[in-house]
Amino acid sequence: MPFLKRGAIFAALLIVLVSLVGNSRTYTYKETAVPEPVKLSPRLRALFEKTKILCFGRYAIELPQEAQLVWGSASFPSKxxxxxxxxxxxxxxxxxxxxxxxxxxxxxxxxxxxxxxxxxxxxxxxxxxxxxxxxxxxxxxxxxxxxxxxxxxxxxxxxxxxxxxxxxxxxxxxxxxRLRAPEEVPTEPGFCIEHGFMAGDRYGDSEQVNAGIYLPSFPDVTFSVSSNQNAYGDYDKAEFEQMKRDELSLLARIKGAQDMQGVLYPKRDVLREGKRDVQHWKGEESLIRRPDGTHDFEWAFVGTPRDVANPSSFGAAMFTKVEANMVGAAKKASVSNDEAVALWDKLLSGLKFRVKVPGAPEGSYFFPRANLTRLAPSNETPRPQ
Structure with a gap:
């Protein structure tokens, strides 16, 4: 009997181990900050067969042809x-x-x-x-x-x-x-805003932009990006660097909330959580599934105030089961765990600068050659003050 009991325990442990190994191949990292690839499902492959680039702020993102950009606020430097x-x-x-x-x-x-x-x-x-x-x-x-x-x-x-x-x-x-068509992506330095474009190669101003992505094929899925170049700009450099290490990173904020809330911290299934690079931005991500089936994914990068190539607050988020702008309101998620992670990785990998900015390494922008034009359209003349 003891032998049989030990055999049953061993078998149970083996099942758990196989399960963990399966998860590690799908939802962990093949190396530090580089996710293990998750294959796109047939319908996701079909979704990404034809893509386009859309711009917001200094950024651009490669998206399925059907995708629509949903504008939030933009400041350059004021709203x-x-x-x-x-x-x-x-x-x-x-x-x-x-x-x-x-x-x-x-x-x-x-x-x-x-x-x-x-x-x-x-x-x-x-x-x-x-x-x-x-x-x-x-x-x-x-x-x-x-x-x-x-x-x-x-x-x-x-x-x-x-x-x-x-x-x-x-x-x-x-x-x-100047005016800009909804899907026009300028190739000169400047800042994309809704319906417009502000050309210029000065980078000292504080910049903020927020935008979301809507996919008609997956109406309950939302993906959004937020950037604030000069967040925490009022802090002393040494004080900011200390905060950056100890308080501001995504994983530090999660751990802080867990420590503070203890047993009251919401239950969640962690699909993947750890350091995550997107282009040259060395950030962190947390991909979880809530008990009601909602996928709640977040990526965050903490850069340096006044550094246009490394904004001090930069992040992305994706939710499923969204209806009427309420997360979790839909009856069910339209994507499985595998599809949610694969879609997340695909969208994040397509996020770059639109054109090169000071300090941005090769590969982190879509258009390497900029031709600054139309700073002063010929039909507009300055007025005397």
Whole structure:
């Protein structure tokens, strides 16, 4: 009997071992930070038979032909809004902004409300209240009309800057802006925004962009990318480096949450978790499956503030079982574990810079030769200030 009991235990352990070996071939790493490839299923192979490149911010991504880009916010360096309508709508919007400022603060001061830096543009400059004026917090909004759309560029004086500094910067931004077709991918240096493109080869500004991907064949799957070039820029370099090692990395944040929540930490099946390189970005990933069948995948990279090639906060996420913008709301995931991991790897591998930026190694961008053109379209002339 003891022999039979030991034999049963051995058999059970063997089953577990075989299971673990199978998982390691599929969902672990063939070497540090390099995932073991997962074969695309027939329907995923069909999905990626024809691909295209779409751009957002300084990035571009190779996607299936059916994919649609869903825009989030973009800042370059301040938030860029888009409204429908031409220059007359822009003027009315500016007046509404002024009325709102005055209704909220009776000490709001509007110092300029008139033609913007180029044709078909309008600009307002203002202090939100007397405190803002005391501390020289001087704000700008420039409305640039391009056909049936108006781009709204925010700005403000920073420490040591004057009004003329921001006027010049807004002029440069306005002259660099042009319309862009939804799937046009420029090959010159600059920044892709929704419906537009801002050409330029200056990289000192803080940049943020958020975008998502929608796949009609898999409507419950969402994939998104978020980048903030200058996150944590207010921290001392030594303090940031310490935070980077101890607190900011994805795996450190997960471990911190587990330590804090203990037995209350949500149950999950870990499909793959560890260091993960995407191009030259040496990040980390966590691929889990929630008890309800939702796939919850995340990749994160912590770079260096003010380094355009290595943004200080950069990441991607993918969820399944999404319905009505709610994760887990769909009845079931449209992909299996194998398909979810394979799709994740395929999408991440297609994420690169659109064109080369300072410090970006070969292979990390789609277009190696840039031809900076159209900085100042010939039909737009600067206005005197």
């Amino acid at each position: 860029i809004d888009i409204i429908s309508g031409g220059i007359e709508k822009a003027k009315r919007t500016a007046e509404e902004k002024i009325a709102k400022l005055r209704s909220e603060q009776d000490t709001a001061e509007i110092t300029y409300n008139g033609p913007g830096p180029i044709d078909e543009s309008w600009q307002i400059r203002y202090y939100e209240d007397k405190v803002a004026k005391k501390y020289e917090l001087y704000f700008f909004k420039t409305y640039i009309s391009k056909g049936k759309l108006t781009f709204v560029l925010g700005d403000a004086t920073s420490k040591g800057e004057t009004e003329s500094t921001v006027i010049a910067r807004q002029l440069e931004k306005a002259r660099s802006l």
